[in-house]
Amino acid sequence: MKGEKWPRYSLLGRLGRRTQETLLGLGTPVGYEAHQRIIRQGDSARHTLLVLKGLVKIVVDTERGRDVVLAVRGPGDLLGEMATLERRPRSAHVIACVPVEGRVIHSPDLNDFLEHNTEACLAMARVLSERLRGSDRRGIDAMVCPAPVRVARTLLEVTRRWGETGTTGRIGIPLSQKDIASLAGTGLSSVEKAFKLLEEAGALDRRYRQVFITDLSCLRRFGELPDEIPY
CATH class of the missing domain: 1.10.10.10 (Winged helix-like DNA-binding domain superfamily/Winged helix DNA-binding domain)
Structure with missing residues (x-):
């Protein structure tokens, strides 16, 4: 994956080459089939997934029994990082839309990487800020747009x-x-x-x-x- 051009909105797309290579060196390679559940809502957070190929959707089971799709993620995105950083159970399911390839990074390894890498911390903060801004915008649209x-x-x-x-x-x-x-x-x-x-x-x-x-x-x-x- 060295030299690959990652989407600019993704975590990998916001990192310099050396930091990209360090992050890509963490964890172990994994693969998932289309429609396979990758992360289960409510489970303990022991790892994150760095997506290298394919697309996933973030789905939440609501108290009214209805599944809600919150977002779509793809190459260069890190999944499950919020539960890992907060040390709380998973807040959503992650389901493969198509075949997915990635790297599973265990929580201690991700924490150590972030503690020693300011660039990665800032990039992750920007990714999370963008997601929050988008969520706010959707909330406004839900009230004012047909x-x-x-x-x-x-x-x-x-x-x-x-x-x-x-x-x-x-x-x-x-x-x-x-x-x-x-x-x-x-x-x-x-x-x-x-x-x-x-x-x-x-x-x-x-x-x-x-x-x-x-x-x-x-x-x-x-x-x-x-x-x-x-x-």
Whole structure:
């Protein structure tokens, strides 16, 4: 993985080369199949996972029996670090969306790495700050934006970070409509209505269990955004 270019929003993407190599040298390599549960909510935090390939979703079991998708993470991201640092049980499940490769880093090794590396501590603080800012923004949108706008903004976020461009130029989204509904804080019926409007406008195309973004500028207008998404 040396010399790999990591997404700039990820932890690895915020680190210099030497610090990247030190972090990549920790732990042991692991692999997971699509839909496999990697971290279980409520378990003791004995390790973190550094994602090298693939995508995962962060899911919480609520007291009302409904699963809520909080976020999607991918290459360069560190998972489970909050429970490790706080020495508290896991606050969410981590489930593989596609096959995942990574490194399992035991908690004492991560703590030792952070205690001796200011750059990594600052980078992790920036990652957590960005996540908090995005969470705040979603809370505001939930109060002031109609469901179709929230759906469009969620699609933009997922596309920007995790979409895969095919040979036809269409960008595939690695999440189900149920996942999109959860991320957007709305119901599945609202997502279906928003998707129908976006399809009619030429912003997306649907196939069996697949969604493709075909016009980002149209999607951005639908989300009432002039340029950058707020998350």
